[in-house]
Amino acid sequence: MSSSLAPLLEAVALLERAWADAEGGSTLSRARLIAANEAIGLTRRRLEAVHAEVAAGIAHESRRELGPDGLAKQQGFRNPALFIASTTGSSTGDAARLMKVGEATAPRTNLIGEVLPAKLPHVRRALAVGRIGAATADLIVTFLDRMLLRAGRDRVAEAEVLLAEKAPGLSLDEVRRMLARLEAHLDPDGVEPREDDLRSQASVSMFQRGGMLHLTAVLDPERAAAVQTAIQGYVSAEFAAKRDGRDPDAPDADRRTVRQIQADALVHLAAHALSCDSEDSLSGATVIVRVGLDELRNGTGAGLIDGIEQPVGITTVRRMAAAGGVIPWVCGSRGEILDWGRRVRFFTTAQRLALAERDGGCARCGLPPGMTKAHHIRWWARDNGPTDLSNGVLLCETCHHLIHDVGWDIRIDGIGTRAKVWFIPPPHVDPSRTPRLGGRARTEPVAA
Template structure:
């Protein structure tokens, strides 16, 4: 059924608007004067708000359409019939429900084109978060206050009203206006709940993309993001460049996202490993491997120990990069001989030393149990021949095992088979 055939006031209004817009579809606004285009742009924003408000109102009252067509909800049915985004329509329905049930003045302002959908969403979200203990009068004053700020009808609002970003901050502090006696206490509760929710959603993912790049995707609480931005911007400051503080001298000519990306590397290079937590039983250390000949002749490549990397736990880097890291990042260089033997990481003692553990990590990369991928930094050094039975604490007599497999190694109920490549295979005794 077409809209033009729908003889209701709402249907007629939509049909008239569509017909009128269809008549000017070929008109080019570039020929209008500047005042005419200014009026047209502001009028279009108001018209959009009115159309969205009407759509929201119809969505909120059309659950029977979904039932009749076996759709999940009316938003899904509309999306199927029109190609619209169902997620966007469902988000509109949520705002519509809030307006219909609690905040009619927001809907009235949208219906006359004075509030956009984004403004309405921010306002209703803030109003829905009001504590249950405030009375209806205070709720009404809060709604009137925020609507006035959004439409620009209050004297303390700018012409045209505040945008969604400023409205969000004002909505968070609306209790200061309508219930100042409880505002501080409620704000503390709100912030505590917000921080707990942010903590629960915090994540950081690293995925190698190839071509020498890794994508880092992080979701962190706002205070952490603010600290990181402050630290990174310190490396992009032109004053720091001239002071030789390790920043990128071209950063001021780069887009901010690129300058901060380069600054992130500079930040890591300036971390002091001595102040980092103990990791894998030893002080946290970044290890770079490089062949002795390449070290002395300034040629070739090196390896950065990275147990999470696909290439057997070692990421290839240029020798020049390795030398620079050795100067700036306080890393531990592991110099290798002709057969990749570790030359300078220490001698054997009664117990495996930190240097020997590092050498074992360079050699083994992961737990040496068959198929185990636990990285070396989380493993324990194991004597192949026990010290008590004459075994020696040297690299040839040691290997790395994770905690789980180290227990299997000493479990009398398990048998151990040494594979051709030196890995260990465990079986439960029968």
């Protein structure tokens, strides 16, 4: 039996133990549901590791030079992706990605048959033990391949180590966000050419069908920032109005979904552009672009737009600054800035900008800064908590209630915008109360 099956069998044993109480049709307790969910995730990731290795073997035995003697063709398939897809019920794209992961993480042999290390040994190790799944591994493999010529072998090797450490526990969307930031860090000169390419792909299509106007928009980061920020500002204002003393069970209560409110926001913005110039209905929404002062002066590097994953080049930053003005703030070398103690209760605009720089949005779930509020960790009234960065955190409304209702604690390690936010679960969620990293540091590998 292959030694790579041992982690998989261990995960299956964990799942069997977690599922034991369900035998005979009994309902799983919450603790068992959590254990079963974790075991299923671990089993799936470890199974994908084994399957990736098998897929790489099938691809090797089906290589073009074997002609009709290739494994896939002997089994009646045009290529190995079709062979794998037909047996797993997946798409050929999924099968191709699985083969790519397997080929990048499986041991290799040279021309004389000597065994060589895997192309990406750290990704292989994380995949084999179930710390990441095949989909995450595919994103990392594709990214590292793309960066090889642009950043060099040594920096790509460093990036592999970092990604294998940071990716476990992240969703695919969070991994994509992390890779976008890391790409700008490894290849800052490539940001603006990528922007030009994205800008050339921007489009809006409109057609009418069934009495409805259908809109599809694909926007580059610079122009997407204005649209997204304005719509999110409208949505935030509408939800604030909902909470402002209105009975949610009243016959005339607002029961629109978020998508419906976003549609109303687009209509409102169009009417606003045609008839008035008031900004009250956008709940103070502002596009925020973050860039270092040296980069802005020297015309190098890249900037980040709050709520937009793709970094933008310094030319775009300067253009946006010229069009909309700049809000400057200065901090020390370690990011220590803007503490107000007990002198004021509410966080200032400058403090919110600093918290957004540190947290990246909701420190727990990652929603953009425009959909969050600055909250005291130690309450102002009850705990005499100061209005300082070390006692502040950005949270969306849902996460804010979740933290307080369930009993989570928050800890800030470090100073100013360089600090890290840790969420500590209550004992009934995690008896060991293991801290969970939040904020920008969770998904941005270059964050301190």
